[in-house]
Amino acid sequence: MFLCFFVCLPISADTLLKRSLLDEISFVEINESLKPNDFCTENPIISQQIIDVGTRLGVQLISGQPLLAKKDATYEALHGSLGTIVVSPRYMSPSVRCQLITHEFIHVLQHLRGDLKAVIPMGWPIPSNAILRFGSLQEAEAYVYQNKAALVLKYLLFIERNILND
Numbered sequence: 001m002f003l004c005f006f007v008c009l010p011i012s013a014d015t016l017l018k019r020s021l022l023d024e025i026s027f028v029e030i031n032e033s034l035k036p037n038d039f040c041t042e043n044p045i046i047s048q049q050i051i052d053v054g055t056r057l058g059v060q061l062i063s064g065q066p067l068l069a070k071k072d073a074t075y076e077a078l079h080g081s082l083g084t085i086v087v088s089p090r091y092m093s094p095s096v097r098c099q100l101i102t103h104e105f106i107h108v109l110q111h112l113r114g115d116l117k118a119v120i121p122m123g124w125p126i127p128s129n130a131i132l133r134f135g136s137l138q139e140a141e142a143y144v145y146q147n148k149a150a151l152v153l154k155y156l157l158f159i160e161r162n163i164l165n166d
């Protein structure tokens with residue numbers, strides 16, 4: 001789940017440049033190369049690598065009650081800067097926690113794709129009923145791909161190498 005603490009404005013031409021850089025990553029290539037150890041269900045400790053690169057990029061991760069009631073985690077997006085992931089301190093299995101973290105970092109990627117001015121979908125393929133089931137395209141992507149931790153990790157590493165250093 002994500003929250004915008006700003007009005008999501010239309011995307012500017014400047015944004016499109018960064019979006020096209022992010023779009024240079026080959027989703028298909030990464031997605032098809034995933035091994036069992038790249039999934040939260042098989043290797044939940046992989047989420048620590050996501051947290052480490054996310055922290056280096058400037059995403060805050062805190063333990064606490066998410067602002068949205070009954071949610072175990074949220075990404076609180078700010079206008080013009082990376083936001084904060086709030087994860088409930090309640091017990092959850094390592095696999096569930098890994099998927100929750102991966103889910104919220106998909107919203108971080110969507111925020112980066114919106115040049116930190118909007119949270120826009122990555123354009124990853126999703127089943128046709130997913131928007132209806134999860135409420136929005138952004139949430140549908142986050143739920144459908146939350147087990148694929150290495151996919152999100154590879155995007156974050158690409159961003160660290162290429163985008164924020166420009």
Ligand SMILES: [Zn+2]
Nearest residue numbers: 001002139142
């Ligand atoms: Zn979400």
